[in-house]
Amino acid sequence: MSAQDKVTIRMVPTGVPGLDEILGGGLPEFSFNIIAGAPGSGKTTLAHQIMFANATAERPAIYFTVLGEPAIKMLRYQQQYGFFDQAKLNTAIRFINLSHVVLEKDLGAVLEEIIREVEAANPALVLVDSFRTVVRKAQGAVSDVELQGFIQRLALHLASWQATTFLIGEYVEAEIRDNPVFTVADGLLWLSQQIERNSIVRKLQVVKLRGQGSVPGMHTVRITEAGLQTFPRTFGLTGKDEHPKGLRRLSTGIAKFDELLHGGIPEGDSVLLAGPSGSGKSIIATQFIAEGIKQGEPGIVAIFEERPGQYVRRAATFGFDFDTPQKNGQLEIIYLRPLDLSVDETVHEIVAKVKKIGAKRLVIDSLAGFEMALAPDFRTDFRESLYRMIGALTRMGVTIISTVEIEDVFTAMALSNFVISFLADDIVRLRYVSLNGQLRRMLLVVKMRGGAHSIDMNEYQVTDKGIVIGKPLRGYRGLISGIPGPWNAGPADRSLSPDESAANP
Amino acid sequence: MTNVFPAMQDLARRILAIEAARANAADTQVDEAARACAKLQEPLSRFTGPAGFFSLLSRALVLAKAEVPALRVVQVRADGSLAGFDEIKRDNDTVKFEIGGVVLVAHLLGLLATFIGESLTRRVACDAWPDASLDSTDLNREETP
Numbered sequence: 001m002s003a004q005d006k007v008t009i010r011m012v013p014t015g016v017p018g019l020d021e022i023l024g025g026g027l028p029e030f031s032f033n034i035i036a037g038a039p040g041s042g043k044t045t046l047a048h049q050i051m052f053a054n055a056t057a058e059r060p061a062i063y064f065t066v067l068g069e070p071a072i073k074m075l076r077y078q079q080q081y082g083f084f085d086q087a088k089l090n091t092a093i094r095f096i097n098l099s100h101v102v103l104e105k106d107l108g109a110v111l112e113e114i115i116r117e118v119e120a121a122n123p124a125l126v127l128v129d130s131f132r133t134v135v136r137k138a139q140g141a142v143s144d145v146e147l148q149g150f151i152q153r154l155a156l157h158l159a160s161w162q163a164t165t166f167l168i169g170e171y172v173e174a175e176i177r178d179n180p181v182f183t184v185a186d187g188l189l190w191l192s193q194q195i196e197r198n199s200i201v202r203k204l205q206v207v208k209l210r211g212q213g214s215v216p217g218m219h220t221v222r223i224t225e226a227g228l229q230t231f232p233r234t235f236g237l238t239g240k241d242e243h244p245k246g247l248r249r250l251s252t253g254i255a256k257f258d259e260l261l262h263g264g265i266p267e268g269d270s271v272l273l274a275g276p277s278g279s280g281k282s283i284i285a286t287q288f289i290a291e292g293i294k295q296g297e298p299g300i301v302a303i304f305e306e307r308p309g310q311y312v313r314r315a316a317t318f319g320f321d322f323d324t325p326q327k328n329g330q331l332e333i334i335y336l337r338p339l340d341l342s343v344d345e346t347v348h349e350i351v352a353k354v355k356k357i358g359a360k361r362l363v364i365d366s367l368a369g370f371e372m373a374l375a376p377d378f379r380t381d382f383r384e385s386l387y388r389m390i391g392a393l394t395r396m397g398v399t400i401i402s403t404v405e406i407e408d409v410f411t412a413m414a415l416s417n418f419v420i421s422f423l424a425d426d427i428v429r430l431r432y433v434s435l436n437g438q439l440r441r442m443l444l445v446v447k448m449r450g451g452a453h454s455i456d457m458n459e460y461q462v463t464d465k466g467i468v469i470g471k472p473l474r475g476y477r478g479l480i481s482g483i484p485g486p487w488n489a490g491p492a493d494r495s496l497s498p499d500e501s502a503a504n505p
Numbered sequence: 506m507t508n509v510f511p512a513m514q515d516l517a518r519r520i521l522a523i524e525a526a527r528a529n530a531a532d533t534q535v536d537e538a539a540r541a542c543a544k545l546q547e548p549l550s551r552f553t554g555p556a557g558f559f560s561l562l563s564r565a566l567v568l569a570k571a572e573v574p575a576l577r578v579v580q581v582r583a584d585g586s587l588a589g590f591d592e593i594k595r596d597n598d599t600v601k602f603e604i605g606g607v608v609l610v611a612h613l614l615g616l617l618a619t620f621i622g623e624s625l626t627r628r629v630a631c632d633a634w635p636d637a638s639l640d641s642t643d644l645n646r647e648e649t650p
Contacts, residue, residue, distance in 0.1 A: 065554075070552065070553050070554060070557055071551065071552040071553065072549075072552040072553045072557065072617075072620050072621060073620070075552065075620070075621040075625060076620045076621050076622075079621070079622060079625065086624060086625055086628065089625065089628055090548070090628060090629075090632050094551070095551050095552055096551055097550060097551055097552070097553065097554035097555075097557070099554040099556070100554060100555050100556070
């Protein structure tokens with residue numbers, strides 16, 4: 001069938017940030033949907049948000065309340081959210097209590113009452129909360145076939161009257177197979193709360209949606225004073241143009257480092273800067289951002305271990321003014337330390353800032369801090385989340401430096417604690433080495449996906465001007481172990497003294 | 506002295522005045538209160554169900570009786586209507602009727618305002634008396650001690 005022969009299904013926007021993307025554009029008009037989940041998962045709030053986004057005086061919404069939360073309590077609590085518009089009450093939005101009908105009469109009377117109200121009001125949206133209680137009341141009195149017949153008649157009638165319907169109910173996942181309402185439904189949105197240790201994480205899954213491609217998987221949900229916000233696993237970047245990588249090189253702000261990288265970091269690359277505490281990872285990252293600002297390339301710093309004020313003051317000790325570029329819209333410092341953070345929320349924040357200032361450079365300082373800020377449930381998926389995050393951001397043309405702290409051991413040289421080296425286009429390793437009775441610092445470029453790079457292992461120093469890279473360390477065996485010995489027998493320590501190497505910035 | 510919000514008393518007085526203007530000369534103020542409560546029953550039942558309206562009105566009556574003992578004979582029927590006014594009528598104390606009616610309706614509105622806020626309460630009242638200009642009533646004044 002050609003595209004022009006297909007029926008055009010209009011999409012109903014949900015009014016929930018991120019949810020339309022998850023659904024594949026919105027909810028199909030006149031569809032019969034279920035919003036399911038455990039108590040407290042946000043079902044009623046989601047239903048209200050959709051209702052307030054779509055109801056008009058001409059095509060109102062009817063909200064049938066049954067044996068669950070009465071409307072007076074819904075109004076009490078839902079008016080606390082930003083989406084609540086009291087001007088719509090009793091004009092665009094009408095609440096009807098069906099409790100007495102459900103309690104005193106049979107399913108036929110319930111159907112008759114709903115039909116009567118729908119035919120009188122001509123609503124665009126019909127919501128029944130909680131539909132589960134309607135079914136539960138009926139289950140003892142009617143057969144499964146009769147129950148399915150009731151649901152089918154309800155669905156058919158509401159669709160015929162051109163209403164998009166939402167049945168809200170508390171269900172458990174085991175019911176998906178057997179409950180007739182799930183068979184009839186066109187769409188099934190499942191909200192859940194996952195508890196791990198002291199952390200609670202809200203998630204949403206589109207279990208079923210007829211006729212369109214929704215984004216599979218569990219999407220993070222957060223409820224704030226604005227209402228529900230969803231964070232699509234696609235980070236809102238589906239269908240966006242990809243920026244080709246490596247068309248030019250970005251200077252790190254450290255000339256000698258750029259040389260080791262054979263001209264700087266390829267644009268759009270993800271760089272892993274790995275090293276122990278005090279090795280200067282954050283300083284290199286700071287210089288990378290400062291150089292970007294100098295070159296007219298706005299930057300973002302996502303920090304997890306210190307506050308923005310501290311970060312700016314520390315940058316100032318190396319001679320970098322980060323106050324002015326923040327005021328000029330060239331720099332955003334994102335400090336993310338809420339409880340139970342998800343990677344998706346973090347990326348949402350970063351993507352918003354990238355779009356806002358047109359950022360070309362991003363520093364994540366550090367991955368360990370990032371992981372610690374996540375809810376435990378998300379920590380288990382950290383690798384997978386990083387994979388999606390780095391992929392999404394580099395597709396936007398952003399060049400990323402992520403710092404990762406590694407505890408140096410003096411028998412081997414690890415590249416990361418997260419087994420994420422494959423995610424990085426480029427890996428730079430900093431480490432301590434014991435030379436001539438001194439604990440000195442050494443830098444080496446381990447990997448550059450975009451091409452050749454120096455294979456030297458250079459000594460470097462942390463000075464009050466930033467990182468100063470010295471000459472290659474030669475004449476040693478076992479440098480990467482951190483405890484080198486002479487390459488040849490005899491006193492062959494040919495490394496530079498700190499004073500000699502400082503003369504080579 | 507009543508404890509309900511002064512704004513609710515103002516609104517109750519206006520509602521009862523509207524009902525009085527529409528009533529026969531033989532009706533009393535308390536009857537107007539009963540009619541006002543009956544008019545509020547339909548929109549409130551939409552929010553709370555018939556059982557919820559019964560609970561709200563029963564609570565309002567208990568609060569009102571504490572302030573106006575003459576209301577002690579008034580009861581809420583199972584269908585949400587008020588009974589017992591005939592007995593009060595026989596006492597023929599107009600002042601008590603007026604005060605009792607205002608206090609009862611004010612408490613009912615006050616309970617509603619406690620749950621859904623004064624602004625939405627005003628909208629409910631406007632829906633029940635669409636011809637009246639109740640929205641001009643200042644419901645935003647704070648409760649006085």
